[in-house]
Amino acid sequence: MDNNYFTEKIAPKNKTAQENTQPKQTQPVNIPDDLTEHRANHDGKSAAQPAKPAPVKQTQPAQPVNIPDDLTEHRANHPDNKREEKRPERRENSPKNDGNRAPRQERRDVPRREKKPAESGALTEIIGVRFKDVGKVYYFAPGGVQFEQGDQAIVETARGVECGEIVLTNRKVPESTIVSPLKDIIRKATQADIKQLEERRRQEKEIMQVFGDKIAQHKLDMKPIDVDCTFDGSKILFYFTSDGRVDFRELVKDLASVYRTRIELRQIGVRDEAKMLGGLGICGRPFCCSSFLGEFQPVSIKMAKEQSLSLNPTKISGTCGRLMCCLKYEQNCYEEFLRTTPKVGAYVETADGKGRVCETNLLTGILKVQLDKNPDAPITVNKADVKLLKDGQVRISRDEARALKGLEDK
Incomplete structure (x- = not known):
């Protein structure tokens, strides 16, 4: 391409652009201290001349509005004016208004239902009912009926x-x-009951x-223990x-x-089995x-310790294969003795020296002390x-815990 193209076409344009981008130098304006002569010479061109005030539009005095005391007719004639309809309601419910507050007063007069705590000295009449030969005792309300020891009741x-x-x-x-409310008995058992x-x-x-x-017919790994029918046969x-989980759905359908x-x-577990079968x-x-x-009651190996x-499984376990329940009977006494007696491993001072x-x-x-x-x-x-x-601690070794692991009822 010819170099004159840049010289004649582009260069003059660039030069003009550079000239246009240069800021123009303005002549300094001489502002006199006294502007009286300046205003006289520029009477119609002065931009600093204050604008004339706009003419005040004379308004007619407002006519007094007659507001009736009863707005029922006004609301009926202006059903679309919702703002005027709501304002009187706010005034009626406003705490600053001394008007009629009957609706709110009526709600306050309605008592609330609240559960009152039972008085500490309150007494209630109960009877104890047992459904098994040796089982838990349940409390019921006698309902005004007097019972004797050994009577039967339908509940x-x-x-x-x-x-x-x-x-x-x-x-x-x-x-x-007790846990309230108690259920009332249905009746005292009759001869027919x-x-x-x-x-x-x-x-x-x-x-x-x-x-x-049925268990043998379905070939299930389970041992039947007991059957209990309700009084009404429902x-x-x-x-x-059983040692593990058993799928007895088909057995239930068959029965x-x-x-x-x-x-x-x-x-049930082995302890419940021994309770039902006896021995x-x-x-x-x-x-x-x-x-x-x-x-x-919960029994642990620590009680035996x-x-x-002797932590011999055959001497501290019962027929069910768990720790004997009788270990719990005197545990409170042994705990009291342990508070006042140095334990094995404690460091004491005797008349003959420390040991x-x-x-x-x-x-x-x-005590036996090694000096x-x-x-x-x-x-x-x-x-x-x-x-x-320095007192000692009652501890169970790992070997003892491993040997007696299956005796505790989890």
């Missing part, structure tokens, strides 16, 4: 209508010790035999034990087709759980004759 429970034995006669207890209860117990033996046959409960009522299967313990007496214990018992406790007898308070100066010959002292320097 309504979560399982249905049941017939139970009165083990606690009419008495008054504080309301804070007792005959019906005996008939249910006879049917349970026959149902138990059918239950065992439900039959089957109790069984329901035979008895035409509601069927419920419950898997004799290693002490030669009937099981505590099947004799007088209403509920099972604190009572200085470490190697054996204790919580019941007698006799620092002669550890091979422990001395026997009373706990009242020593000064505790």
Whole structure:
């Protein structure tokens, strides 16, 4: 391309653009101190001359508006004026208005339903009912009926209508010790009710035999334990034990087709099994759980350790294979002895010198202490004759915990 193109076409344009972009130099304006002569010479061109005030438009005086006291007619003639319709309502409900506030006063007069806490000294009358030979005692309201020990009563429970034995006669207890409200008894058992209860117990033996046959027919890994029929016959409960989970849906369908009522299967543990079946313990007496214990209490290996018992599974476990329930009976006494007696491993000071406790007898308070100066010959002292320097702890070794792991009921 010819270089003259840039010289003649583009260059002059660029040059002009550069000239146009340069700011123009303005001449300095001489502003005199006195502007009287300037205003006289520029009378029609002065921009600083103040603008003439706009003529004031004369308005006619406002006519007085007659506002009636009753706005009913005005609202009827102006139904679209919602703003005027709402304003009187705000004034009526406004706290500054001294007018009629009847609607709000009426709502305040309505009392609210609030649950009042039970008085600390309030008493309520109860009776205790037990449904099993050895089971939990449930409280009911007698409903004005007087009962004697051993009477039968018809009551309504979560399982249905049941017939139970009165083990606690009419008495008054504080309301804070029970769960309110109590259910009332239906009636005192009659001779017809007792005959019906005996008939249910006879049917349970026959149902138990059918239950065992059905388990063998379906080839299920479960052991039948007991059968319980409700008083009104609306439900039959089957109790069984098993090492694991069992799919008994087909068994339930089969039993329901035979008895035409509601069927419920419950898997129980070995402790409940011993409670239902009963037997004799290693002490030669009937099981505590099947004799007088209403509920099972938690028992741990630490209790046997604190009572200085031999941690031999065959000596501290019952027929059910769990720790004996009787370990719980004297645990409170042993805990009190442990607070006042130095434990094994405690560092004490005796009249013969300082040493470490190697054996204790919580019941007698006799200690065996290995002195620092002669550890091979422990001395026997009373706990009242020593000064505790550092107490020990009752600990279970890993080997003991591993050997007794299956005895605790989880």
